């Protein structure tokens with residue numbers, strides 16, 4: 001689908017993080033709000049090192065209470081077994097009927113290492129290299145069951161065709177996994193991998209493994225350059241760059257009323273802040289900013305982190321989104337049912353399907 | 361608890377999602393997906409309609425293999441337990457949610473956090489079945505491999521659970537994070553937990569091993585035992601043994617609930633129930649499954665044998681490693697001798713012998729008869745309740761809930777509504793105290 005500007009539809013995502021929130025209802029409320037705005041997906045951050053529930057658990061709790069929106073928890077790869085990571089993400093895809101993603105993250109601090117007591121802290125560069133291997137083995141394990149492995153053949157007494165179940169025999173630099181997975185191939189084939197490149201060491205992992213990459217940019221030219229760079233690097237890794245969606249990550253403060261903004265903010269571009277570019281202004285001006293970036297072919301969309309979760313998401317959904325829809329830049333309903341369909345990404349082929357049976 | 365001191369002991373019930381072995385019949389036309397969320401939702405809602413205490417998921421971290429290849433005769437493939445239970449929390453309101461999670465291939469901080477998250481997100485309904493397998497075969501899926509000695513399994517599990525409880529208790533009662541530090545034989549960790557104390561204080565802990573060490577671990581630590589001792593005689597002996605171990609840990613008999621895993625087959629008449637039971641046993645042991653069961657005992661390839669013919673007269677090969685990822689049935693030589701004797705005495709074929717020796721249906725009869733038997737088990741100290749293992753996904757407990765639960769209620773031995781909101785309250789377990797650590801104990 002193309003828009004009046006001749007480009008693909010915008011993709012919009014929002015963070016549903018909320019401080020000191022451990023019960024399900026506030027997360028369900030925000031995700032439903034985002035779904036009312038037909039957003040592509042929500043994200044929920046996670047870390048062993050600060051208060052908060054397990055993000056993947058929260059979004060599994062949210063899944064049956066929502067219908068279409070993509071669900072992307074942060075999943076740390078440093079201390080958790082890769083086999084457990086992939087099984088949990090695959091299961092999120094099953095419970096959400098094809099709406100799961102994950103955002104790999106590393107745990108680089110001494111404090112986190114001491115919580116687990118299993119390995120010493122390591123440099124972020126090493127941990128991101130390992131995270132890339134986790135993304136690699138996860139995709140292999142998701143493929144370790146072919147889609148038609150389950151046959152239920154009464155005549156031969158076989159429930160599965162074991163030629164369609166594969167050992168992955170993965171050897172990474174710090175771990176190995178035999179496989180196959182205990183979870184059948186998830187509905188999307190591979191749940192969507194979202195990588196935040198505002199962490200510099202994550203850049204190559206994004207170029208190689210991400211379906212969605214988040215970039216930090218204060219203006220359309222910078223965003224366009226970041227997008228072009230990522231697409232180039234993806235191509236160097238042998239990927240078709242059109243299988244990568246690049247979204248600008250912005251913090252948004254829409255508290256300034258309909259049009260008003262503090263002097264020097266709003267109507268203009270985002271300003272740098274400690275936590276990344278911050279847009280401050282009203283929902284209408286923000287729609288103009290999105291429109292301008294989109295017309296400039298800067299990015300495929302935006303990942304927005306509301307400064308005041310409830311207030312700013314409401315303003316986004318009730319104020320900014322309808323304008324973008326009116327301009328024909330954003331969907332008014334979900335034509336597809338899976339997260340990949342929202343992103344316009346194909347269901348990936350199974351890397352083992354072409355092979356003959358597992359000889360081992 | 362009712363106010364009358366001599367109120368009849370209530371039966372506790374739980375629903376086991378059908379497992380990945382031949383108890384689960386997949387060739388039946390009513391059998392549905394073992395992985396679609398709809399199947400889990402159906403069974404969980406059925407259990408909640410039946411006012412069950414909890415819904416239970418088993419775990420296996422490596423697909424079973426036989427003769428070096430993936431075992432293909434039984435249902436296989438299941439979700440990661442905690443993730444699916446969080447989703448089930450959205451479609452149920454009171455039902456407890458129990459996940460089996462291995463203490464060998466995980467670390468306390470992470471598991472404590474995942475169960476505390478489930479407890480918060482479900483409003484106090486989480487339970488953890490702590491299992492301890494340590495085989496190198498399963499270990500090939502993990503960084504750590506099969507690193508744990510059999511003897512160390514339960515010392516690690518005990519320290520694991522104790523550490524998890526320290527983490528669950530670590531925040532102050534008014535919700536402030538407080539540092540913890542644990543140093544022991546297996547774990548040396550410190551820092552701050554990421555969650556306040558959860559609605560149950562501690563998620564319910566279930567134990568499922570049977571060795572003397574396993575029983576001791578349960579007596580010292582668990583809230584519920586999931587056991588295989590599902591006959592009246594074996595149940596009473598097990599019940600007396602385990603409850604007898606509690607006093608030395610300062611615990612009372614009601615602090616630990618004993619729940620055997622059992623199967624139920626119903627009929628309008630006793631004869632009809634028996635017929636249905638025989639038909640299910642036949643479905644559970646296909647000709648291919650009969651040969652496989654035999655090979656698991658004999659430890660050698662027996663594919664040339666006719667499942668409808670006699671048993672082999674060759675002797676088994678012990679520890680051949682032919683089958684990986686499933687529990688042994690005992691000493692192969694003794695088992696083989698027993699099976700051959702049975703086959704000779706009754707003139708049974710291979711398949712008939714396997715049906716006779718490996719399938720077990722605990723309660724067969726009319727709803728009235730089954731309810732009476734369940735009650736008798738509980739009344740006479742053979743169990744506190746039951747984990748029902750249906751043979752069909754996902755409708756395998758529909759009939760039980762529709763027909764047996766009302767009879768239990770009429771007998772006055774089963775709840776007519778949930779009175780509490782947490783799993784602890786369904787099970788009649790105490791709220792764990794929230795210790796206030798002495799100054800200086802945690803750094």
Ligand SMILES: Cc1cc2nc3c(=O)[nH]c(=O)nc-3n(C[C@H](O)[C@H](O)[C@H](O)COP(=O)(O)O)c2cc1C
Nearest residue numbers: 418419460491492493568569570571574586587588
């Ligand atoms: C009723 C029952 C259910 C069990 N379920 C599981 C399970 O789901 N996953 C698992 O890894 N082990 C399971 N186990 C295995 C136990 O955790 C344990 O490894 C095994 O019983 C051997 O321990 P033991 O020597 O104390 O008996 C189960 C055991 C029993 C008795």
